[in-house]
Amino acid sequence: MARKIVVIGGGIVGSSIAALLPDDVSVTVLDRGPVGRLAGSTGLAPGFVGLLNEIPVLTELARASAELYDDLELDGTRGFERVGGVEVAGSPEAAEKLTKRAELAAAAGLPHRLLDAAETVALAPDLINPEHCHRGLHFTADGAARPDILTAALRKRSNARFVHDATVIGIELSGNRAAAVRTETDTYPADDVVLAGGIWGPQLAAMVDVQLPLTSFAHPYVYGPETASAPAAPFVRWPEHQVYTRHHGGRLGLGTYNHAIQPVPQDDLGASAEKPWPGEVFDEAVHRAMRLLPTPFNPAERLNGMFAVTPDNLPFLGPIPNIEGLWSAVAIWVTSAGGAARALVDQLLDKDPRFPDLHTLAPTRFEGQDPEALRTRARHLYNDIYASL
Ligand SMILES: Cc1cc2nc3c(=O)[nH]c(=O)nc-3n(C[C@H](O)[C@H](O)[C@H](O)COP(=O)(O)OP(=O)(O)OC[C@H]3O[C@@H](n4cnc5c(N)ncnc54)[C@H](O)[C@@H]3O)c2cc1C
Structure with missing residues (x-):
């Protein structure tokens, strides 16, 4: 039977992951937004994609994102110039x-x-x-994106099933393994669950008692x-x-x-x-x-x-330790989304990593640290966002 991957969140991150997973995997993307409207940050972003970042892994993720976006268009409208x-x-x-x-x-x-x-x-x-x-x-080589067009083109490219108006209310575990995702109306069995809920990532992680301090x-x-x-x-x-x-x-x-x-x-x-x-x-x-x-x-x-x-301006990307089959792709900019999706798909498929320093993105890297101190760090970074971009 095909491996079942359930992605929670159909913004640019969830849609990029769906587009890059191979056809022999059964992929379902759940999103509580309605068909035809992006409820998350992706639908609002003006779409600057600047490749250079002081943090080398972000430069590499941005470079790979731009390469993915170069080819994406919808009905003749390009998603990235x-x-x-x-x-x-x-x-x-x-x-x-x-x-x-x-x-x-x-x-x-x-x-x-x-x-x-x-x-x-x-x-x-x-x-x-x-x-x-x-x-x-x-x-x-920098560019300007239409994140709505990119997301629609990625969805079209993928073989995934996109389920809209599907609010996730629980993630079921079997022992220490992810086993299913529950929405208000249905249960979706899963071998792997990917959290791609953007700003709502902490709510999804909390369903299995994991903290994502964004x-x-x-x-x-x-x-x-x-x-x-x-x-x-x-x-x-x-x-x-x-x-x-x-x-x-x-x-x-x-x-x-x-x-x-x-x-x-x-x-x-x-x-x-x-x-x-x-x-x-x-x-x-x-x-x-x-x-x-x-x-x-x-x-x-x-x-x-x-x-x-996040407290260090880096995404929460990769496997969540102690829960087999649970993955995070959260706090990722349009600039990095395509590359981050490639990095996560490589990990899901157990392929050799093609990006440097992925361990620095580990979702639980702040475990045990004071939540208020972490929030303060993030607050400073908002005003200083161009310090490293
Ligand atoms: C004003 C603005 C300007 C920006 N400018 C830029 C820019 O110039 N360049 C850049 O790179 N980035 C920019 N960004 C950031 C960028 O938009 C986001 O980082 C990116 O779109 C996040 O994508 P995502 O797929 O992770 O999240 P989202 O697009 O937020 O998608 C998450 C999805 O998860 C779904 N979801 C959440 N919880 C549940 C649940 N319980 N059940 C089911 N579904 C759920 C939501 O409905 C949503 O569709 C900007 C953002 C904003 C708002």
């Missing part, structure tokens, strides 16, 4: 950091160019205000009004201001991490990764961030979406 990414420094001090990032990129074998102010602005004149541009670092944060992203489609420009980031922007066809989008943090406790998550816009905190941050654009825009749409941050 290598438009490039440019990091802008507004001061000589920030420019020094770009020089270090360039060295890191060279060591990782990633194509990049250090640019003067005029060259930087010329890459994306409608996104970069020359008054706040001293130098730039252009990563030509913190969910609300994050602002705004879209401008629809205008004529602009020529493709790189994704732009100002690491010193913790701000980023991109084109979405004819609309501009802008996000910022430079605001008072908004952690959301697990009990308050609800079933959607989107929360109401929290007024002044985000309005003020967005207003400040707009100074970096040559022409600030009036947001036509405001989005408050949640994503997961």
Whole structure:
């Protein structure tokens, strides 16, 4: 009989795993969201895929993700374009950091160019205000994703059965082995169970008394009004201001991490990764961030979406010790999702690892540590997210 793998969560992570598992495995993906709508973070992400990270394993996962995404399209719409990414420094001090990032990129074998102010602005004149541009670092292999298209294309590519409106309420064990997944209406027998529930990962892990210490944060992203489609420009980031922007066809989008943090406790998550816009905190941050654009825009749409941050900015990826057949693929960005799925599928199939340092992603690496201290570490990382990205 075919090996049965049940994946809980059909966002970009669960869908990538489903797409990469071989056909001789019987795969079921359970998601409580309805058909045709992504209930999790994937449906809200603007989709920057930057390959370079100070943590080498994240660079490798991102590289593999981009390679997977390169081929994905749905009905003629591509899910990923290598438009490039440019990091802008507004001061000589920030420019020094770009020089270090360039060295890191060279060591990782990633194509990049250090640019003067005029060259930087010329890459994306409608996104970069020359008054706040001293130098730039252009990563030509970075890209901008449409995570909804990628996820739909991955699902289409896979042979898995996707079950929607399926809320998982329990994971059954037989001795120390995962044996089945229970939803409100059905039970799905399983040889292996993969937790791919994003910000809800801790709730799924708690069903078998495992702690995944991630913190969910609300994050602002705004879209401008629809205008004529602009020529493709790189994704732009100002690491010193913790701000980023991109084109979405004819609309501009802008996000910022430079605001008072908004952690959301697990009990308050609800079933959607989107929360109401929290007024002044985000309005003020967005207003400040707009100074970096040559022409600030009036947001036509405001989005408050949640994503997961772990105490060391690394995913919880791999087998969960002491419970045979239970796996975690949680706290993973779109940037790393395809590569992380490859790494997990290799482990599921007992293949030689193709990525370095996977042990650093072990889901129970914080076992025994004080939960409040771990939450504090994650809170610092939210504002400092560009320190390592
Ligand atoms: C505003 C915003 C901006 C972002 N920007 C970027 C970016 O530029 N680049 C980038 O790489 N990443 C970005 N991210 C992060 C990225 O979106 C997420 O890390 C990624 O989408 C997580 O994918 P996932 O599949 O793990 O989780 P999700 O997409 O959240 O999927 C998890 C799924 O699990 C299901 N689920 C949970 N609990 C249960 C249950 N009990 N029963 C059944 N189903 C369940 C949910 O319904 C959901 O569909 C951003 C996120 C947000 C919100």
